[in-house]
Amino acid sequence: MPNRFGPRGVIALMIPLQNGNMQPEYEAMRPEGVSNQIYRFSLAQPDDVAEAVIGALPGARGCYPDLIVCGNSLEMRHWSVERQALYRAEVQDAVPEVPVITATDAVETALRTIGAKKIAVLSPMSEVYSKSVASYYSGLGF
Template sequence: MTDSLGPRLKVGVVVPSTNTSAQPELDAMRPDGVTNHTGRMVIDDDSMVDAPGFDRVMRGIRTSTHPAIESVTGCDPDCVIIGVSPESYWQGPGSHGRVLDAMRKAAGGRPVAMSPDAINAALSAYDARRIAVITPYLPVGDDSVSSFFSGSGYDLLRLQGLGRPSPAKISHVSETELRDAVKAIDSADVEAIVQVGTNVAMARVAAAAEFWLGKPVIANNTVLYWYALRQNGIADPVRGFGSLLAAH
């Protein structure tokens, strides 16, 4: 017997308790026969304006991620999306394999989708190495993101942080701010624009920006869901969220 509403794929999703953007964006992307099941990492809305504050946020995420994964495995999902970005970048590319292995173990061996793998797969699909990146962070967070992409072999031409002071405030980034950030970091030598931060609601802006820029604009929630679908046998084109879901 298969799940009546999710006979093709059941996707577990874990996000911080402060995140109000990932769940509605991922739900809007669901193909027919696919269901999403969300668990929450319980964290405080601590300040991220300096290294000690960012460290407190990271400790909260690390403490609560595995319980959040366990909270969704009870429905026996086919895969799990880890909908949080800082853990993926904070300690650099060398630590990612260890983090991913720990997430898979917590998920009972199920496939796990995390931002670095999803973004690498998307940039490979576009054959793009020269990138510009948008983050929701202040410099303390931007530095770790910059180090991660540079250490992963990308030519990071520009990075713009949107300066949000706490996890919950990230969801307050407006579409106008995102449009302006895309314009600010784009240039003829940029092959693709990448946005990190799952509490930034950028799926619609990224799709529109691709139309007028003529190049890939990769939103964090879109790339995570695309990667989870494609890695688990769902090849349906999903329109309205840019070229990644529609054509790859």
């Protein structure tokens, strides 16, 4: 819902508690007239990140957002295309009145938009999680 600081709209950004870079990066990309509202979740339990995001989503309703962006890459966990579809549904069920974009879905959309056929991924994660990334994008046909 637009407000005096965001007459064009309000975006609720779900970002990791432990990530100090994302908030200023999102602020640098913020279009004029849009208000970014930050909501955080913990990465303390790496395999429970999806649940942490879903648990933090109800708090984002308080700013009456026009859009919620979940800015974390879940494919960098034990993840699959099927698990992403389930997660997407769980996220939308948590805030049915607000459109939600996940970083994982945004990456897929961007790759398809530019016509990518093959990709390479550089991952700062463990070997196990890096294999999950490769498996996830292979499952999408890349």
